[in-house]
Amino acid sequence: MIPIRDTLSSRTVPFVTRLLVVANVAVFLLEVLQGESLDAFLQTFAFVPQRLFHPGLYGWTFTDAVVTIFSAMFLHGGVMHLLGNMLFLWIFGDNVEDALGHMKFLVFYLTAGAGASLLQAFLSPSSTIPNLGASGAIAGVLGAYFVYYPRARIVTVVPLFILFPLVEIPAGLYLLGWFALQFWMGSAQLTRAGRAAASQGGVAFWAHVGGFVLGVAWALVFRPSRRPAATYRIS
Numbered sequence: 001m002i003p004i005r006d007t008l009s010s011r012t013v014p015f016v017t018r019l020l021v022v023a024n025v026a027v028f029l030l031e032v033l034q035g036e037s038l039d040a041f042l043q044t045f046a047f048v049p050q051r052l053f054h055p056g057l058y059g060w061t062f063t064d065a066v067v068t069i070f071s072a073m074f075l076h077g078g079v080m081h082l083l084g085n086m087l088f089l090w091i092f093g094d095n096v097e098d099a100l101g102h103m104k105f106l107v108f109y110l111t112a113g114a115g116a117s118l119l120q121a122f123l124s125p126s127s128t129i130p131n132l133g134a135s136g137a138i139a140g141v142l143g144a145y146f147v148y149y150p151r152a153r154i155v156t157v158v159p160l161f162i163l164f165p166l167v168e169i170p171a172g173l174y175l176l177g178w179f180a181l182q183f184w185m186g187s188a189q190l191t192r193a194g195r196a197a198a199s200q201g202g203v204a205f206w207a208h209v210g211g212f213v214l215g216v217a218w219a220l221v222f223r224p225s226r227r228p229a230a231t232y233r234i235s
Helices: 015-032 035-045 049-053 062-074 079-100 102-123 135-148 171-189 192-198 205-221
Strands: 002-006 153-157 166-170
Touching (some): 035 062, 049 102, 062 102, 079 102, 135 171, 153 171, 171 205
């Protein structure tokens, strides 16, 4: 099910969320401009788990490898990868930013993305496949949204053969289903066949799981001084 929008309004202008969207699009355009140098560009700025644990093999320092944890959050593997991530960030980011405040939201976003990448790395420390994308950080945003606004309504498209009806679903139910799917797909990757497939590339499901769990934990520990106001749009 593809989310279209939620039914919550923000009390403040979500300029950090907008800035993150612009930054991701700008970096993607920079990727496009690389032309034949794109592979080298991604190898330099994407996050490679083995490079974190054995930086000397690549002639890198540990600090160099840590920097790629953050640079990789702004890289994407294609237009659909970018659009999917930015859709989720646009829908869910504004209200989480509203609840946390602008600067705390930015720190939260980067922390969730870093935690997601580290979980994926610890599960496959010898992997040489470049990890890239904002999915882990955005999964953290989803986790925080799950805690703060479980009763909000998410307008989604439900593909039913040739029909695509719009359905409103409680955010808590939608996000719990999303998390269950990521956990199930991540668990499948832990099998021998799954590890073999993952070694050829694909979706880093455990980064999604780690980001979501970290987002939930952050939201529970660092609750706003007052409950986030749920101002609903009329749909």
